[in-house]
Amino acid sequence: MLKGETPFHAKNRAEFEEKVKASDYGFSERVKEKLTLETILFLSQCLQHDENLRKDVQDLVDHPYIVKTYDEQMKLNQA
Secondary structure (H helix, E strand, C coil), X not given: CCCCCCCCCCCCHHHHHHHHHCCCXXXXXXXXXXXXXXXXXXXXXXXXXXXXXXXXXXXXXXXXXXXXXXXXXXXXXXX
């Protein structure tokens, strides 16, 4: 997604669809090491399949991943 990789790693289309329905995703360590906590939280909220648990658009627009710079996010991670 961010680095040109799908977060839903699967062997075939059926497995992919099941992982999407279950919100069963992951990021490779190579990708994860470059992401801030805010980025991971934002993506987890976007990738939530259950619409009752998914954040609404206004919450996502106001999310620290969107409103803070990368440097500001890194400072939050170090606190």
